[in-house]
Amino acid sequence: MKALAEYVIRHADDNLILAQRLSEYVAHAPELEEDLAIANIALDHLGVATHLLNYAAALIGDDRTGDDLAFLRNEREFTNLLLVEQPNGDFAHIIVRQFLFDAYQHALWPMLSRSTDSTVAGIAGKAAKEAAYHVRHSRGWLIRLGDGTRESHTRTQTAVDDLWRFVDELFAGDDLDTEMATAGIGAAPAQLRAAWDTTVDSVLSEATLSRGAEESVRLGGRTGFHTEHLGHLLAEMQWMQRAYPGLEW
């Protein structure tokens, strides 16, 4: 039960942290319609995170709630991928980060929707439909930016180069992933790579962009070793519960 809770939390954290990052950007998008789209996608990720954290809290079985897991854990206890905690930067970075992650979840959720754990399968089934929309959104933007002006192309290629070192972590996997995959509950990350490669390569090519360099791969998110950006994100996300414990509204 402990292992399942840990597994659920890592996927919850991916979505929670990305939701927080996207929320930071609300009211800053280049067009009102895009602002709505980003806010919607943030809400989708937050919804998935809420379901998963509530489930994890039930599995753990102490008196903590899903909210407690979100707002009262420390940086080292978060097990999200390093990619999703990277700062927004410019719009190109937001779109590239989103596309790389959308393509990952677009492959992940359909596999988890066949999980032998019915709660995981149910949440994944719902999230799969959202991911299909997310990847459609970020794909369109990546192509428009990459195959746009010289300025937009340069910025987008820079974003790909900056974020590429976090890609291998999506598929690295660890003992917990293996245990969950063997039990039929989870998906082995390495199995998602082929579908991800196909999607990403075809879109990058249409966007006249190229993959980033494979050197300097960064790992550590799944074991709680984060980049310097997560602490700042958590400080903003958690300060109210930290300053006013138990506050409700």
Add this chain to the structure above:
Amino acid sequence: MSYEVPHTEGDDEIHYGAGTSVGWPRWEVFVRQNGGLAHIYSESVHAPDAETALLNARDAYLRRVEGVSLWVAPAGEVCGWESDAPDPAPAVEERGSTRLWEVFVRHRRGLAHVHAGSLYAAGPGDAIVRARAVYITRESGVSVWVIPSDQIKAPDPSEAQALFEPFADKHYRHPTFYEIPDEVGYM
């Protein structure tokens, strides 16, 4: 769905389409709600192309209503006629081959245009004349819009799940904490 992302020749600016030197062109949005029989006009969005217009329309207009179908059309393709305007007449150049038009009727002031049906016509004036004869009666219909059917973009049915379903069970998207007084009427 197949769609074309605009490719630009030069490096100087992104071309969003004809006549849009500032910002994106406007698209009219029509939504059919769960249990509804027709697509109803739901205001507009700005978008660089039809694909983005569909996604933007989904985000802007499907959060509170449970939509099951969505149409978008370039605002420039919509031709309208109001019942207090002079009688419509086909333009001189409207002759020869016909094409299919979708007809939207506003039944009373304060209500939105509702999809009434379609017809073949040689041009917008001709389409309005025919629409008035077919879809408007003396008592109903204060305004008619016609749009060439091939200018209306709808999602592929296979994509309906991704576009429409995720909204169904998200109660936090609905403003359920406010009471709307009866006098407000159509909301």
